[in-house]
Amino acid sequence: MRILVQKFGGTSVAKRETREQAIEHIMDARREGYSVVVVVSAMGRKGDPYATDSLLSIIDEKDRTNRRELDLLMSCGELISAVAFAAQLRGHGVEATVLNGPQAGIVTNEDYSRAQIVTIQPKRILQELEKDRVVIVTGFQGGAPNHEITTLGRGGSDTSATALGVALDAEIVDIFTDVEGIMTADPRIVDNATRLQTVTYTEICNLAYQGAKVIHPRAVEIAMQKNIPIRVRSTMSKDEGTLVTSSHESDRIEDYLGDRMVTGITQTANVTQIKVFAEPGQHLPMQRNVFRAMAEHGISVDLINVNSRGVAYTVTDRDTPEALRVLRGLGYEPEIASGCAKIAIVGAGIAGVPGVMALIVDAIVSEDIEILQSADSHTTIWVLVRGTDMVKAIRALHNKFQLHQR
C-alpha cells in the first residue's frame, strides 16, 4: 500500500469552499494510487465559531483550572471539523471513516494540554484503508492509556500528521496551509517573500524554532527520524510547494553547492530586554544571583549576554512583571525595554562566512534602526530591535540578502 498523509490546517477546513479544494487534493492523490489518511485541524482561526480558541472562551479564564476537562473541550474542534469534512467527502462518492485520537491509536502520556505522543498503534487505520476508505483523523489529540483524551499543544496537528506518517511508513506527508509553501520570510510581513523549492529538515527546524509558524518544529523532528519527506503546500492551488527532506533535491545547481547563505528570516515579537548592572566589584555574585533567581521562578531567559559591567538578557513580555518582581526583591533595579522583537537570520551557510554580520548591521543601521543586542550560533544570527522597528528591519534584511530572488 502506498500511503499519503494529508494535513489540512485551520483556514483550509474553515469553509465549505476551502474544504472543497482540500477534497480535490485528496481525489488527486487517490487517482495517483495512494491510500489517503487525512489529518484535520479545527475550523478557522480565533473568533470563528468552532475554532479552538472560541471553544476555550466558553470558560472564563479564571475558571480554566481543570486541565483534564480543558483537553476534553479543546479536542472537540477537530472532531467537528473531521465530521463536516467526511460528510462533504461522501458527497463526492468517496467513503470515509472519522477517527478521533484514541480511535486512531495515537497513544500519549497524560500531560494535558501539551501531551507527547508515546506510540501509535495504526491497526484500525490500516483496516479502514484496506477497505479503500479515506481515514480522517482529528489532529492535535491523542489518548492516554487510561482512556483519557489529551491534546498535544501548539502546532499539534502538524505533529499528528508526521507521527502518523512515521507509524504508517507513508511515502510523503503533505502539510496543506494558506500559503504557497515555506517562504523566505512571513508573507504577511514581506510582500515579495519567495517560496523555497526545497529545504532540509535542519533548515526548516531552525526557522520554525525561531518563530516561523508555518510548521511546528516538533513535527519536523519526528519526520526526520524516519526520513519521511514533507511537502508544505497551498490548499488553494495545485503548486508543488516546498519539499522538506534530508538533502536538497533540487535541480538548481546553487542549492547543491550550498551557497545558500541565508535560508530565511523570521521573528519572535513581544520580548523584553532586561539589563542588570553591578555595583563595582559585585558583578560575580550579581550574575549568579540573577540567573539562579530566574531559574528558580521558572522564567526562561534568552539572548544572554554576560560581561564585567552587568548582564543583559530577554524574557517574554508575559514573564516581565514576574522577572521584575524577583529582581527588585534581590535589591536590583533593572533597566528594561519591553515590546521588542527578536529577528533571526537563519541559514546553514552562515557559519564562518566573513562579512555576514557586516551585511546585517549595514541593512539595519541604514534604516536608522538601533540594534539593542545580538547573538549568533552556527546557523543563526539574532538581532534584537524595538517592536516598532521590527517590520522595517525584516524588510531591509530581506532586501540586503536578496531573498526575493530565490
Ligand code: ADP
Ligand atoms: P495552518 O492553520 O494551516 O496550520 P498556520 O497559521 O499555522 O496555518 O501557518 C501558516 C502561516 O504561517 C501563514 O499564513 C504565514 O503567515 C505564516 N508564516 C510565518 N512564517 C512563514 C514562512 N517563512 N513561510 C510561510 N509562512 C509563514
Ligand code: MG
Ligand atoms: Mg499551523
